[in-house]
Amino acid sequence: MQVYSAPLRDMRFVLHELHDSAGHLEAIGRTDLNGELIDSILEEAAKFAQEVLLPINMSGDEEGCRYENGVVRTPRGFKEAYDMFRENGWGALSSPAEFGGQDLPEILSKMVEEMQCSANLSFGLYPGLTHGAVLAMLDHASEELKARYLPKMIDGTWSGTMNLTEAHCGTDLGLLRTRAVPQADGSYRLTGTKIFISAGEHDLTENIIHLVLARLPDAPKGVKGISLFVVPKFLPTDDGRPGQRNGVTCAGIEHKMGLKGSATCQLVFEDATGWLVGEVNKGLTGMFTMMNAERLSVGIQGLGVAETAYQSAAAYAKDRLQGRSLAGAKYPEKAADPIIVHPDVRRSLMTIRAYVEGCRALAGWVAKALDLETKATDPELRQQSEDFVALMTPVVKALFTDLSFEMSSMAVQIYGGHGYIRDHGIEQLVRDARITMIYEGANGIQALDLVGRKLPSHMGRLMRGFFHPVQQFIEDNASDPNVLPLAKAFGALQQATAHIAQAGMKDPEEAGAAATDYLRLLGLVALGYMWARTAKIANEKLPAANGDAGFYKAKLSTAQFFNDRLLPQAGALWGAIKAGKASMMALEDAAF
């Protein structure tokens, strides 16, 4: 069985204790909200995830989506769950009030997303894609388009998609071929074929609003000739109902490793009517504004899956009886000890736990900056936050999703053969987690973004925005022996940064060769910083914690484990980075 109950205590810790929700709400001018309201929303979201979404996760995986004659059916129970999701207003969480949203901060909405992804990643994609489409339109669409589409997308009556990928064009969007021909009435006609489009066709909503990247006939080659269009499945009538069917059809769905409840569609556009979003040839800018938020969301997807892997594995390890503790039987009344007594099983459980909780803390920090970059009353803080989001977006995306796959695989190991067979739903987590490393920019591309774009940006200003608070913390707590491992890892990161700046300037391949290891190194330091701050708070609160003492003690032990067992990888990563590209690039292509 997949075990999941929303980690509300940890979420409250991250929100209120680690990231000072009260101060944050003030900084973004939202004193109408408070911690209690946030908690009650989290609780209701938890109920929804646990009681509505989790029960259809395994069945959705088993059954998958079905395609017949252009129509896609989602697995049993998805439609009912989606209706409930819509009626309960969850899609409107962070959208602006102007279009019917609740305008709640990202620091809250990212946690709600995490719960939905823990309970059912496939389901989460449908509203997730809609949210992405809404964000892109909010920033770039005309007022008229916004008024026509956004209220229905925000209340969930209509859903959205993002159409970038074509058969010959994945990472390299410059190769994109779908064409858009301007019409006399100001609209466009789109023709082309998109593949891998999540939620491209399904039975959950009465209309589907596609955001499509395409080229005008006279557009320049490459990425500078791409424009963004909104192409509805049904053309909306003036009174806002789905009208005439547009020229976009689903030609099939993919059969894939995981994420089976989410329809991955091939979409054929034949003279489909669309409207320009933003400026001609500036389509990628439109996509990239929402990309930050979406990439963070994919990171959160990874975190969500890993949490379920942890809870399931922990429950199993306490239940499964095999062997005796090396220190002598700990449960002599039983036929054998539960496997949780074995150091190696604990190594796995502690590793998953330390990463998952660390990632949640880091996600909270970045979500906070996501709020601040647009809503902070102080303009300097807005700029700093924008820098921080830009820097951490590729880190959160790639680190969380790489870890998600590693951690869910570790959870399978804890189940042994019972994890490899399908009955417990644990192998599903591995298969589901795997896609998060690929879509929204494959993780290798995230690493290149970090090293090639974010590092050198503004002469290293983004980087300094991260280095300063970490350095300050290390200096302020220099006497604390628990901060030593962080200081050491931070030293490795500083050296690696200087090395890449130098070597990469001379030879871009050097930067490319270092990118993935560097992203992991930066991620580890960021997690280490979160754990060090967590431990500090736990130490302060423990004496007066009473019934909550167990929570803080666990935080301290897990922080220690992170310092002892995980953070030291920083040194190895720096070693690998230092070695440079030589051995990586030595073989001729033909030798492979």
Added chain:
Amino acid sequence: MKILVPVKRVVDYNVKVRVKSDQTGVELSGVKMAMNPFDEIAVEEAVRLKEKGVVTEIIAVSVGITASQETIRTALAMGADRGILVETEASPEPLAVAKILKALADREQPGLIILGKQAIDDDMNATGQMLAALLGWPQGTFASKVDIEDGTATVKREVDGGLETVALTMPAIITADLRLNEPRYASLPNIMKARKKPIDVVKPADLGVDPAPRLSTLKVVEPPKRQAGKKVKSVAELVDKLRNEAKVI
């Protein structure tokens, strides 16, 4: 018609309760609290009656510490219109709660009071009945179906032998059983709106009630661990053990 729904803040039903080390009660600090599940069913029933147009206003009442406001907010998010917190540090017994509710009923003049049949923390199953007696109103306890028409509440009751149907002249007391309905999830807009709905705070003394406990708890202990079973070789041995060891025959 107004309807009064008392709601109690209890340890969440998912939590495995632990006895405090000094044996004075169960551990509450740092423990997740929630609305008593039977009260949730009562709130849901009230909201459905309002949606049917039978009821015009739903008042959620909680007797307890300040944090019980959160329980009232949950009721407000489900659809109650306003709340009353009767604030007290003591953890009041059913009779005190019934007296408090009587005073509120005198003040608010509801046509109906729906309570949970019992609270899952102390399993008393008494407040509704005591309140009916104090008010002199008819009662339909353990309700699994409620119909309101022409000043009469028809209540299907879950009794040991099956179902019993009673007709109550209103105003009346109903206590909700598990199968009465399935409570809804609060919607996000309603959670937000609940923040703006008013909650009145009063003290028991304002209502002329002394909430001091009449019972004193001597000691709270964990239930004894279940002993492992024993295998017997023959019927004779079984009878012998039942007679001499278990002393049940």
